Amino acid sequence: MTTLTTPRLIVRPFREADLPAFTAYRNDPAVARYQGWALPYPAEAAQAMLSGRALGEDGWVQRAVTLPDGTLLGDVALNTHGPQAELGVTLATHAQGRGYAHEALTALIAHAFAVLGLHRLHAGIDPRNEPVTRLLTRLHFRHEGTHIQSYWHRGEWTDEATYALLRSEWTHDPTQDLH
Template identity: 65%
Template sequence: MTTLTTPRLTIRPLTEADLPALVAYRNDPEVARFQGWPLPSTPQQERQLISNSPLGAAGWVQRALVTPTGELVGDVGLNTQHPQAELGITLSRAAQGQGYAQEALEALLDFCFSELKLHRVHAAIDPRNRAVARLLLRLGFRHEGTHIQSYWHRGEWTDDAVYAVLREEWKRG
């Protein structure tokens, strides 16, 4: 079981006890707006994210973001297809704007490049999610392109912006 720690977060596997909070924030319209999961989110649906697979196992592996008080404030996912991976992050509305996303993604990227020795990590986002686009750029990702109206999402054709960072670029300089 892979667990990462930062000054304010423990990044650990999701558990059955996390389901009420997970379902609650994933059903928040502001949180779910740019995310791809079906609504409404249900405990049965979110239970599929519970796994003891190690980070770096093939496919999506989800992790809880938990504060020292035990509060679940979000989750991160890593979809590893060696030597690359896609990442994603979701924060509860109350946790947004407090630096948790940057802190969690820095720890995850450090793990990806130092422990897993990945070559490239990318993220695909709805470009209307400007806060995440700015975060990815701050983390050293580059915008590689935007696929225009490339998928049907919540009743509309939606763009998909791709950002990526290479191991040799991570924390360079």
Template identity: 60%
Template sequence: MPRAALSRLMLRPFTRADAPALCAYRNDPAVARYQGWNLPYALADAEALITQMQGRTLGQDGWTQVAFADATSGKLLGDFAVRGMGQQAELGVTLAPTAQGRGLASEGLRLVLGQIFGSLGLHRVYASIDPRNQAAAALLLRAGFRHEGTTRQSYWHRGEWTDDATYGLLYSEWQAQTPQEK
């Protein structure tokens, strides 16, 4: 995957040096609460994920995880997961606690959407979240996603039946809200 950057951050492939930071934020209970991985998340798990992602690019069928990093230092701030499915993609985001509350996830999401819609030309992207994850819902709404619906108690997660809220964004909607270069 080529590097993509805005002023404060960049998307890039994971490197082996990212494993300790990836492991640390994935072990944070507040970060992991609405995510699908198991705790504890071992360093070997982070290393295995990084190995699995080597050579993958956004838009490929299946899940691709990309690092979300500080543009100056390269320090890992979080990651985006994109599951390619033909002309659609599912999106997920995880942000380290030290990177939260500074607008970095919004900037990173703009980068990811620029690749999904701009470079790859996909038709639709969606995210499926636990509706209790208010930060994720707010992030998606700020990016122009619309709440498409909530399925009640539709999946078993961390010992309970959990609701599932879906947010979607079409290419035409993204294009209408994104300033075009002249």
């Protein structure tokens, strides 16, 4: 299984020991506010994170984002479909605002383009999630459009903004802008 490392983080397959912390932050209403999973987040769904699937396989593949000491901070994911993939990121409340999402996604994007050879990455987000909007912009994703009231989520019609980045646009120097 592929493990990605950055100056501060390890992005690796989930382990059984991660599941209680994973389930806890997935059930945090502040973390789940703009995410698509149902609440409460069931333990069975957390157990599915132990799938052993490789990054780049078709469908969603999640990876734990941890500190070197093993502390779980959150997760990143690729939903690969042919030469493209949707990406996602979720961090526990205590890990937000410290540059961890940027650092983990930078490693994931570099892997997706350089190792997996993907052509395009995209993300669909609730545009009210301003921190993620800023994050994707800092990662050089372009806003491709917003679908107005396009899906029913947590009792209301919700917009979805799409951001994307082509491999030919990815000119990231891995030593710059990690935080």
